[in-house]
Amino acid sequence: MTTATGSASEVVMMDDQGSADLFDQIARRCMGVSGSEFLSRWDSGDFEGVSWDDVPGLAEVAMALPFARRD
Numbered sequence: 001m002t003t004a005t006g007s008a009s010e011v012v013m014m015d016d017q018g019s020a021d022l023f024d025q026i027a028r029r030c031m032g033v034s035g036s037e038f039l040s041r042w043d044s045g046d047f048e049g050v051s052w053d054d055v056p057g058l059a060e061v062a063m064a065l066p067f068a069r070r071d
Contacts, residue, residue, distance in 0.1 A: 016070060019067045019068070020035065020067070020068060022064075022067050023035045023064050023065075023067040023068040024036075026060065026061055026067070027061050027064075029057075030056075030057030030060040030061050031055070031056070031057040031058065032057075035068055038061055039068060042062075042065075
């Protein structure tokens with residue numbers, strides 16, 4: 001991980017592992033599942049057609065998907 005410090009804020013650059021770890025933490029905190037479990041369910045279509053309001057934490061974890069899929 002590389003950190004660049006400026007006068008107004010701090011920027012943290014994450015490698016792939018750090019990004020995956022952050023996604024896992026978000027999935028566990030918001031939905032109580034691991035990041036890999038969420039990705040498996042997402043990819044299998046478990047959340048298709050589901051309202052964001054019907055599954056607590058779904059919107060937060062879905063918004064964090066770029067941390068899990070950086071390609």
